[in-house]
Amino acid sequence: MKTTHADLAGKFIEDEPRTNWHDETLWFVREKRDKAAHGLPEWEQLREWGSQIKNATLSNLSNYLKEFEENALANGVKVHWASDAKEHNEIVHKIIKKHNIQKIVKSKSMLTEECHLNEYLHEHGIEVVDTDLGERIVQFRKEPPSHIVLPAIHLKKEDVSATFHEHLQTEKGNNDPQYLTEAARQHLRNKFVESDLAITGVNFAIAETGGFVVCTNEGNADMGAHTAAVHIACMGFEKLIPKAEHLSVFLRLLARSATGQPITTYSSHFHKPRPNQEMHIVIVDNGRSKQLGREDFRNSLKCIRCAACFNTCPVYRRSGGHSYHTAVAGPIGSILNPNLDMKANADLPFASTLCGSCSNVCPVKINIHEQLWKWRQVIVSEGYVAASKKISMKGMNFVFSNPKIYRLMGKIGRKSMQLFPFIVNNKLNIWFKQREMPVPPKESFRDWYLKNKKSQN
Numbered sequence: 001m002k003t004t005h006a007d008l009a010g011k012f013i014e015d016e017p018r019t020n021w022h023d024e025t026l027w028f029v030r031e032k033r034d035k036a037a038h039g040l041p042e043w044e045q046l047r048e049w050g051s052q053i054k055n056a057t058l059s060n061l062s063n064y065l066k067e068f069e070e071n072a073l074a075n076g077v078k079v080h081w082a083s084d085a086k087e088h089n090e091i092v093h094k095i096i097k098k099h100n101i102q103k104i105v106k107s108k109s110m111l112t113e114e115c116h117l118n119e120y121l122h123e124h125g126i127e128v129v130d131t132d133l134g135e136r137i138v139q140f141r142k143e144p145p146s147h148i149v150l151p152a153i154h155l156k157k158e159d160v161s162a163t164f165h166e167h168l169q170t171e172k173g174n175n176d177p178q179y180l181t182e183a184a185r186q187h188l189r190n191k192f193v194e195s196d197l198a199i200t201g202v203n204f205a206i207a208e209t210g211g212f213v214v215c216t217n218e219g220n221a222d223m224g225a226h227t228a229a230v231h232i233a234c235m236g237f238e239k240l241i242p243k244a245e246h247l248s249v250f251l252r253l254l255a256r257s258a259t260g261q262p263i264t265t266y267s268s269h270f271h272k273p274r275p276n277q278e279m280h281i282v283i284v285d286n287g288r289s290k291q292l293g294r295e296d297f298r299n300s301l302k303c304i305r306c307a308a309c310f311n312t313c314p315v316y317r318r319s320g321g322h323s324y325h326t327a328v329a330g331p332i333g334s335i336l337n338p339n340l341d342m343k344a345n346a347d348l349p350f351a352s353t354l355c356g357s358c359s360n361v362c363p364v365k366i367n368i369h370e371q372l373w374k375w376r377q378v379i380v381s382e383g384y385v386a387a388s389k390k391i392s393m394k395g396m397n398f399v400f401s402n403p404k405i406y407r408l409m410g411k412i413g414r415k416s417m418q419l420f421p422f423i424v425n426n427k428l429n430i431w432f433k434q435r436e437m438p439v440p441p442k443e444s445f446r447d448w449y450l451k452n453k454k455s456q457n
């Protein structure tokens with residue numbers, strides 16, 4: 001059975017205290033972002049530069065990709081190209097098989113989530129340990145991350161305590177965050193030592209140098225890459241920037257937009273393998289070329305995955321990341337995912353109020369809410385909305401474009417609600433389930449205005 005955002009959100013909001021807490025926690029992160037951004041007089045200038053650099057990169061992408069590959073190869077890095085998720089997973093698997101490795105560590109990479117790499121490798125008998133604390137928590141629980149920066153934000157410390165008690169044998173009921181973090185630290189240290197291969201994501205790849213930068217707050221990418229004999233970095237091709245000097249713009253924008261920090265705790269620069277180490281970069285398309293060719297949605301590829309649009313979105317905050325049923329949730333996920341599978345993700349662009357808050361906070365000035373609105377039009381014209389929605393929208397269009405009929409319907413509506421309130425106040429009306437329906441006014445605003453305007457003259 002198809003499960004839509006509305007169905008999954010319905011499940012999430014059944015737990016009202018959790019919904020409120022989720023909403024408030026993310027709003028707190030949004031406020032931290034505001035303070036950090038407003039503390040920099042040049043913030044708007046940085047956003048403009050970020051947007052222009054990304055725009056210029058996308059306009060000249062093939063040349064920058066070539067330049068990046070040439071420089072990376074000259075640095076002694078092996079470069080692979082994957083057209084889709086399947087090819088990406090096969091390339092990674094081939095490298096692992098070549099070295100006969102059974103256990104690998106991975107630092108946070110939304111691309112590998114998008115490609116379902118963990119599941120693929122698990123099916124081939126390879127243990128993958130996610131080393132970001134939040135990712136490890138959701139991995140223990142066999143859940144996907146619910147947020148691209150804060151993967152376990154839907155969980156409370158009590159949930160983490162219960163999970164660690166089950167998997168790491170910590171004291172039952174001990175919810176002390178320091179105790180729990182220390183348990184995870186000890187557990188992960190062993191995994192780093194046992195592993196011979198590390199997978200990391202890429203935040204920025206620099207065409208000019210062939211190097212790349214990985215940003216983490218826990219140092220787990222460094223721990224993995226520095227202890228392993230083989231390092232595989234997986235990146236979507238939109239991670240490219242032309243020059244090293246552009247990094248200063250993006251590193252300042254990224255952490256402030258994500259968590260309100262001036263910079264991520266670790267911004268690790270990788271250029272070449274250590275002596276006796278092997279370094280690979282897998283550059284992935286997986287639908288990105290197609291999105292690049294969609295004029296209205298092209299600039300969604302400027303995204304630097306800061307999640308500021310998630311934290312500010314009133315729908316995301318009150319429906320949780322899992323309701324988006326895709327690797328990248330939130331407003332930007334609702335633009336990227338219909339490109340990957342329009343039918344399966346046709347519900348996502350409708351999971352928005354179109355308030356525009358996402359576009360206001362986006363550090364690279366993506367017109368997110370306009371693209372969501374555009375996707376709705378594409379999805380309707382391609383026939384991917386329910387017939388009931390299409391019919392009711394046609395009906396509304398007819399009523400709203402005929403003033404006489406609109407006034408008549410208003411009168412009928414007000415009278416019916418006064419005489420037969422159960423017409424709207426019943427369990428079949430999903431709006432009524434969580435709302436007090438207002439007492440209908442005796443007259444419309446138009447009638448009131450005409451009357452009062454006359455009495456004032």
Ligand code: SF4
Pocket residue numbers: 257302303304305306307308309310332358361362363364365366368
């Ligand atoms: S769309 Fe903008 S705000 Fe949202 S994650 Fe991407 S860069 Fe951040």
